[in-house]
Amino acid sequence: MTETAVIELTGLTKRYRLEALDTYALREVNLRIERGEFVAVTGPSGCGKSTLMAVMGLLLQFDQGRYRLAGRDVSDLDGDTRALVRNRHIGFVFQSFNLISELTVLENVALPLKLRGGVARRERERRAGAVLARVGLEERLEHYPHQLSGGQQQRVAIARALVGEPDLILADEPTGNLDSHSAEAVMALLAELNAAGTTLCLVTHDARLAARAGRIVPMLDGRMH
Numbered sequence: 001m002t003e004t005a006v007i008e009l010t011g012l013t014k015r016y017r018l019e020a021l022d023t024y025a026l027r028e029v030n031l032r033i034e035r036g037e038f039v040a041v042t043g044p045s046g047c048g049k050s051t052l053m054a055v056m057g058l059l060l061q062f063d064q065g066r067y068r069l070a071g072r073d074v075s076d077l078d079g080d081t082r083a084l085v086r087n088r089h090i091g092f093v094f095q096s097f098n099l100i101s102e103l104t105v106l107e108n109v110a111l112p113l114k115l116r117g118g119v120a121r122r123e124r125e126r127r128a129g130a131v132l133a134r135v136g137l138e139e140r141l142e143h144y145p146h147q148l149s150g151g152q153q154q155r156v157a158i159a160r161a162l163v164g165e166p167d168l169i170l171a172d173e174p175t176g177n178l179d180s181h182s183a184e185a186v187m188a189l190l191a192e193l194n195a196a197g198t199t200l201c202l203v204t205h206d207a208r209l210a211a212r213a214g215r216i217v218p219m220l221d222g223r224m225h
């Protein structure tokens with residue numbers, strides 16, 4: 001028996017309907033991501049990369065096709081189950097960091113465990129502290145996001161994505177808001193996490209950054225080829 005893939009998309013189609021106009025953001029996309037892989041999805045603006053990430057992250061429903069996540073068909077889950085599966089299996093990193101400004105670094109990173117429930121506060125903080133040490137921010141636990149540089153904020157977001165030990169981290173243009181030096185550092189961190197076993201799917205339109213991945217998947221006009 002072959003090992004179960006983390007992601008298996010088959011014939012996935014997503015269209016946006018705006019008044020009379022249909023836009024096909026994804027057209028019969030097939031994609032398989034094995035455990036431990038580092039995949040970079042590349043392509044020009046508007047080709048469907050963010051739609052693909054949102055679908056894989058169970059943030060967006062699709063119109064046709066099947067989606068298996070860690071061996072389970074998640075194509076037709078109801079909203080509550082989608083949220084549970086998302087919390088258990090997926091970590092997100094966004095271009096705009098999406099940290100909560102009223103929470104400290106430690107509280108931001110501990111939040112997914114709080115939402116999951118069943119983990120005592122002390123244990124949540126212990127785990128959050130441990131992943132923050134992994135991303136080199138153990139001295140910043142009580143800081144607030146606005147007190148950090150963009151590169152540091154993105155490392156906090158990566159720690160938050162990691163804390164629940166997800167099967168997969170999805171990163172949509174994670175270096176898009178960073179200067180080239182911080183972008184390199186964030187990419188180096190992602191590559192290091194992958195080398196330690198984390199499965200990663202990254203979206204970028206920067207070919208130089210994509211070259212860090214183990215596999216590059218080009219997209220154009222909603223198709224993968």
Ligand code: ADP
Pocket residue numbers: 016017018023024025043044045046047048049050051052
């Ligand atoms: P990328 O991330 O590669 O730039 P997107 O996935 O954001 O591409 O967009 C793919 C296509 O879907 C584009 O033509 C875009 O205009 C369209 N699109 C994206 N989001 C929406 C939406 N919420 N409503 C309507 N059309 C959308």
Ligand code: MG
Pocket residue numbers: 049050051
């Ligand atoms: Mg995008």
